[in-house]
Structure formats: C-alpha cells, structure tokens
Amino acid sequence: MSTFTLGGIHPPEHKELACGAAVEVCKPPQRAVVPLSQHIGAPCKSLVEVGQRVVAGQLIGNPEGFVSAPVHASIAGKVTSIEAFPAPIGRMVPCIVIENDKSDEWAVFEDDPSYMEQTADVLKGRIKAAGIVGMGGATFPTVVKLSPPKEKKIDAVIINGAECEPYLTADHRVMLESPKEVVEGLKILMKVLGLNRGYIGVEENKPDAIEKMKAATSGDKDIEVYTLVTKYPQGAEKMLIKSILNREVPAGGLPMDVGVVVQNVGTAYAIYEACRSGKPLVERVVSVTGQGVVSPKNLKARIGTPVSQLLEACGGLKSGAVKVISGGPMMGFAIYDLDTPVTKGTSGIVVMEDNQIVHRVKFNHCIRCGRCVEACPMGLMPLMLSVYSEKGLYTDAKDYHLFDCFECGSCTYVCPSKRPIVQQVRMAKTMVKP
C-alpha cells in the first residue's frame, strides 16, 4: 500500500454518515445564482442581459485570460439580475441570477460516441468549452493543466480518488456508481496528453470503490489502481504524486515539474461527459453530511443551487447545528449565509454541531511539543511559522519556508494549545512577498 513519507494525521473520518447513500438528483432550484468566478484565475465576463431567457447548458460567461474557464447556465429561465453574492470562500462575487421557468429546457448538445477517435486538440477544445475546473475544491482550470509549456514533459496522469477530507463521500459515490465514466475520463486525459500511463489512487477506507475501479480497468494494462493508506492529506496533489510515483514536486513547483497531471474523480467524470456529449459543467455531486444534518445524502446538484435547498433536500438542520462548511472540515470554508450557491468546487456541505468543532478564539502559548512538526506533510516547522507570525516577524517566517505551506491544517488539528497556526500562516503570506 502506498503513502507519502512525511507527516500526516488521522482525524476521525465519519464517512459512514453518507457513504452508503446513493447519489440522488437534487431538484433544480427556483432561483440559481451562478457565480462568474468559480475558479482560480480571472473572472468571466457576462454574456447575457437582465431579462434575457437562457436555457440550461447555455454559455453565459466568457473567460478573460488564459487561466480561467467559461460559465454556463445551470437551469432554464430568465436572468433577473447580475449582482454580488457571497461565494463559499466568503468574498462577494458577481453572479448571474436565473429565475427557473420550470421548462428545464437544455441547450442542444451533439452526442459523439466515437469521441476517442477525435484528435487531442478537439478533445481539449471540448474540455475547455465545457468550463471544466478541478472539482476537488481548488478549482484550477483543467485545460491549463492540460497545456503544459513545451519544456515540461508529462509522462503520467493520476486520477485522485483519495478523498482524504473527513466526512466527504462525493468522489466515493462517483467511483461506485460511474466507474466506467471515470475511467473513460482518464483515457481522454491520457489521449490529450499523449500518454500511455494512467493511475488511479484511492484510499483504503473505500474498498468497494477500489474494487469497482479495478474491475473497470481490468482490461487496460496502461492503467493502474493504487490503494493508498488512509491518511490526511493523502489527496493533496504533492502527497498523491509522492505516494504513487515516489516523485517529489520541487518546493514552490507544480506537479508538471515532475511530469505529472493530477485530476479529481469528479473532474474525470465531467471530462467524459464533455467529450462524449458536449455537456458543460453545470451540475456536480455534492455530499451533504455531518452530524448536524437530519439525513445525510449525496446530491447531484445544479451549479448555483443555494445551500439552503440542499439542506432541505436532506431533511434540514438539526437543532444543534452551529456551523455549515462548504468543503471538508479540514480545508473547507464556514459559510455565513445559507443562500451561498453551490459552485464547481463545492465537494460537500458539512454541517457540524457545537461539540465537534474547535473554537480557536482563545489560544495558548506554544509549548514547543513538536506535534505540528511531526504532522506536517511538507516537512515544515509550523510552530516557528505560528510564533513568528504572531509576533509580526513575517520575514523570519519566510525563512522557515512559509510559502511551501499549502494550508492543509494538519498542524492546527494536532496542536494541544489550539493555536490557529494555518490562519497565522495565511496572515504572514499576505504580509511578505514570496
């Protein structure tokens, strides 16, 4: 079984809450709020006017700049406004608001059963046009990963099925219910990149998914399914590459620096849909789970569906629910408004009760116990970053490899003094230049 060498933690998984729930289709919302910026990179420019009617799958936002992705209408109806709404990360972003006219009319897509015979450029064009971004949460535009500079020779592509965040089960369900499609997505990626090596990495806490993926790839010698040790953050790109290929992405570098492209399971599925039927990324599987929700489920929801509607579909919040997180509990964002829309990167909505969360309002001195050093998958010394940041000595923090931290939160999880180390790191990052 493969894993990365440095650090890592074992938080309680709580996957049992939702992993048995088959994906249900969430009813399209009465009002969809589609953010024009759902990804890393430049926001889109709106292509529609207030009052205009749009159909599901219609292009409504065009990317400006290379690192960006187009945005499509997720329901059919009338555009009622273009205004700022809170995105899951808390920031206000411009959104196109569509009032559902209940027709559920879709744009016409061309089905292409022989998509594998298309050239790499055609497939890449379809991925780009479908507005596909990394669906694990980081939302990096996929087509950018597929267009490495000439000097970076890519020789492997990995499908990330680790899903190491506690609670989340969306990728798990996609692997169980659509293994063929995920594998097809991987094959498309291999074709686009001109490779004959593909890998799928799944944590061992999903044995049924591993079996399904192995069965779906049994005929392909080119694709290997890896069972990964269940250890957070196994699904972080750098850790996953280390676990499967034993390559270390250089500090400050990207996976392509070691010739690897990593894509999430959900992304692979979306890639298949885009290449096969031209369907843009307007819906995704979201785990709605946590002890604070009445009946945890995995929902296939349209982009722009308000979180409140997902919660309603799951029986609503329990009375003890105090925190709603977009994403997983380790790296997700607590949202303050239940009208916050689902975006392409929303892998889950986790609702927590008071006794499960840690309040870091008051924290203690660092006692230098070294637990954070042992937990850090990047081999950093989080205690030094934390103390230097606390004292405003940001340049000193930089000497301790501040910018190699990808904010997985392992240090903060293990800290007995309950110090908000990750937040102190984020703070320091804004105060000094890399």
Place this chain on the structure above:
Amino acid sequence: MELQGQKQGLIVSVSPHIGSEETVPRIMWTVSISLLPALAMGAYYFGPKALYVTALCIVGSILSECFVQRVAGKERTIADGSAFLTGLLLGLNMPSTVPFYIPLVASFVSVGIAKQLFGGLGYNIFNPALIGRAFALITWTRAMTTWAVPEAAFMAVNAKTTATPLGILKEEGMGKLLEVFGDKLSLYKELLIGHRAGSLGETSMIAILIGAAFLVYRRYISLRIPLSFLATVAVGAWIFGGKGGLFTGDPIVHLLSGGLMLGAFYMATDYVTCPTVWRGQILFGIGCGFLTILIRLKAGYPEGVMFAILIMNCFAPLIDRNCRTSVFGAKKAKK
C-alpha cells in the same frame, strides 16, 4: 427545519474546523499521573516524609504561580496542570529528609522565577523543576545531600542516613559498592527496584519505566532523547568509567543509579526546553549524556544529570535553529 432562523446563529471561523482532543491540561495531568508509581515507590522506601516533601513542592509551585500571575496582572493558569507537574517533579528530585522551607523556596524559584518571570509556560528557557533543585542544591548543599536509608516499612520513621550508590562509587569505588550491596546481581536488583538512597522519586527504575512506557505508548514523549541520552551515558561509562583502564567501566550501574532515568524520560523530554526536530533531539540527548558522564566521572558532584540537562537547555534554541526539518521537495529545488 427552520433554515431562515438558523441563519443568524451560524458560527464562521477559519479552517480547519476540527481538532484533536489533545490539550495542554490533558498532557500535563497525564504526565503527572504517569509519575504516581515513582512517587508510590518513594513513599514505600522513605516513608510519609516523602509524600510530605512532595506535597510541599506542589503546594509551593501552585501558590508561586498564583502569586506571580497576580502581581504581574496575568491570567491565572494553574488549571493547566503545569505548575502541579513542576511541583511534583521537583518533589521527586528532593531527598526525603529536607526541612520544610527548602521545598517551598525551591518551588518558588522553579515556578515563580524560572517559569513565570521568563514569560510563563512555553517561554521558559530552563526546565523549571531542575532550576529549583539546582538552587536548593547550591544553597543548602548539606541538606540536599543527606539521604535517608531506605526502609521497606512505610510507617517507620528513619533517622539513619547514608550515601547514594553514585556517591559511594565516586568516593570509595566499585569495591565498596559491592561490599554494601553484596554481589553484582543483587546490586543491579536493588538499583532496579529502587532499594537505595537517593532523591525520593528517582530510585526505582521500574516505577519510572512503567510511567515512561505509558507516556511513550500515548505518544506523549518520543524515545529519541531518552535513548540517545542513556546510550551516551552507557558508552561513556563503559569506556571511561573503570578504574582498570579504558573499556572496563560498568555501564549498568551508571544507567540504574542517580537521577538518570527520571532525568532522561521526564526532564530532558520537557517540550518547552528541548529541541523540536528529531535530529536536534538526538543531538540534545547525546549532549546530555556526554555532560552527565563528564560530571559523574571528572567533576566534584557524584551526579550530573541535572546540570547536564540545564546546560543543554541553553543549547536547545541553537540546536533548533541549525537542525531544521528537510522540506518536501527542497533537495531537488537546489539542483
């Protein structure tokens, strides 16, 4: 299912949203509990006086912490258990025969000065319990080196005093030590169970190792510092410890006597005053071991664990600065 109503009460804070159950108080109280076997053996051999001295140290530590925090206008933190633990460790490092004022003053030096005046838990440079003991040893040398004869009778008040095995070894040599304890095997046996003179909590190796094993099992301490410390002492004792030339010393006597076990597992592993990265921890352990054997064999004191750890405490920040972790992907970046 009042979604609108819930909107008001949502907590918004930064990730990660979950955390381990480990807290500073839990660590401190667990370490304190793990010391109970050592304290029990102390009470068994040295009588109620042992418990009395330890209690004085604990009370003195807690009162000192309250006092200094009150005067400094700081928040009171005695509930975190660190003052209790320091008091307990200080007590275990005292002879059972000391007059009542020594534990009280020593605990003020420990917690009031070495810990609180340096900024409180997390900011002290030196192990507070050892600073308190060093102060007492230098100030009241005779009282701090008067050892009661251990008697396995709990209620007996023992007025007889004797020397510690290391004291005998230093002054009169191995021959005398064997004379006192019979033969080598019974010497080792008595040292292992703790039937010998010494500080009240340091004598029983078995009791200390039981507590330490519990801490290792709970991952509260790692074995890097204790093992490198003990190994260095053993090798040093073996090479230089014998009267008949090099490589004739008895490492087992050195390992089992004095405050070495208590020091290696409980004092040198103090989070605040030891390095945080494994390479540094091993270096720290080797340094402690080297200084211990140097003092035991060549300096005026028969025992050197305390001063060795205190001296290495000075080096801990320096070691930390120079023994950093190797960052993921850093080696390739240099090429």
